[in-house]
Amino acid sequence: MRNIKLAGQLICHNNAEAALVEKHLARHIELTRAEPGCLSFEVVLTEDPLVWNVAERFQDAASFRFHQARATASAWGRATAAIKRSYTVTGLYRTDSKSPVEK
Numbered sequence: 001m002r003n004i005k006l007a008g009q010l011i012c013h014n015n016a017e018a019a020l021v022e023k024h025l026a027r028h029i030e031l032t033r034a035e036p037g038c039l040s041f042e043v044v045l046t047e048d049p050l051v052w053n054v055a056e057r058f059q060d061a062a063s064f065r066f067h068q069a070r071a072t073a074s075a076w077g078r079a080t081a082a083i084k085r086s087y088t089v090t091g092l093y094r095t096d097s098k099s100p101v102e103k
Contacts, residue, residue: 003057006089010083
């Protein structure tokens with residue numbers, strides 16, 4: 001069984017988007033860390049007040065996919081759907097290649 005890792009940034013275009021992140025982030029972190037298979041989950045504001053570094057680690061592909069589905073359907077997912085994400089996912093494929101995820 002291989003761990004799945006996601007690393008990258010959540011990039012807001014303006015203060016209104018950043019306010020949405022700030023409003024929903026604590027609950028999103030709480031729910032994610034309680035998910036089965038979540039080994040670590042960090043979202044940390046950078047020196048730029050519009051950019052957060054994101055680092056996630058899940059036990060396996062099933063727990064990672066569960067998280068993705070739950071997060072997308074949550075209040076967090078709905079509120080932040082339009083905010084740019086620039087992530088790299090590793091461990092999801094047999095070749096262990098990095099898979100960039102952009103939104």
